[in-house]
Amino acid sequence: MSEKNREGKRTARERLAVEREKQKSAEKRRRGLIVGASVVCVLGLAAVIGVVAANSGGDDGESESAGPVVAPSGALGKDGTVIPVGDQEAKATLTVWEDFRCPACKSFEQVYSPTIHELTDAGQLKVEYHLVTLIDGALGGTGSRDSANAAACAQDAGKFTAYHDVLFRNQPPERDDTFADKDELIELAGKVDGLDTPAFRTCVEDGTHNSWVAKSNEAFQKGGFSGTPTVLLDGKNIYQDSSLTPQRLKQMVEEANKG
Incomplete structure (x- = not known):
């Protein structure tokens, strides 16, 4: 080649x-x-x-809270988001933002509710309760909302204070969404004389005040508060004061009434 x-x-x-x-x-x-x-x-x-x-997320929780805002009987304030307790002519006003699933709120109630009841019964203090769904937002579930709705239903029946106290005394662990069980909420109503009625049951089961609860929680968010409970006496945040005690609260209220 x-x-x-x-x-x-x-x-x-x-x-x-x-x-x-x-x-x-x-x-x-x-x-x-x-x-x-x-x-x-x-x-x-x-x-x-x-x-x-x-x-589409949250359909189960949102569908029940959709609809018109139905404030409970006697609610006051902007959008009717305040549940008032005590003599409205009292000079001192305690504003409380609470979540029925919140352990810190339960601690506050355990320590201070006897003093608060004493002062409201004496006509020296009026309390403005705002109900919040902080734990639902943080941990999921609907127990904060459903218990707040049930408390609003109790307000319709003139039994808010008693039922409010029952809910905190029977608060489940924070991560346990027991208050989402409406049968449980109705069962707890049996601990308040005269509350467990057909009207109350219907109100709880239908979520009559769910949209109102959402409105109250919206007000909490817009208020820029850091957590629950948030407790104000005549507009001043007093629960952040480490020196606060039930006796000190009583003195502060008495001083406000003298002024």
Whole structure:
């Protein structure tokens, strides 16, 4: 074989090898594009699923709270979100923001409710209760909302204070959403004389005041408060004061009445 022929064959083999490398590179790029496109489609689908979930999420909790805001009987304040307790002519006003699932709120009630009751019964103090759903928002569930609705139903029956105290005395562990069980809320109403009536049961089961509870919680968020309980005496946050005691609270109220 002549040198010219051998050179021609070698050149042909080299061209073939180069062409094969080009084909391999092209195939690799094609596969990369397919994989890349697949990832984009998956991410796009995930984004769509996320949007759908965001738009449809919380249906179980929100559907019951949709509808007109129905304030409980005797509610006061902006949007009727205040449940008043005590003589409204009293000079001193205690404002309390509470969540029935909140352990700190239960601690506050255990320590201070006897003094609060003494002062309201004596006509020296009026209390403005605002009900909040902070724990529902933090841990999930509907127990904060449902118990607040039940307390509003008790307000309709003129039994708010007694039922309010029963709920805190029977508060479940924070992560236990027991108050989402409406049968439990109705059963606890049996501890308050005259509260467990057909009207109360219907109010609890229908979530009559759910939208009102949502409005109250909205007011809490707009108020910029840091947590529950938030306790104000004549507008001053007193629960953050480490020196506060039931006796000190009583003195502060007495001083307000003298003024």
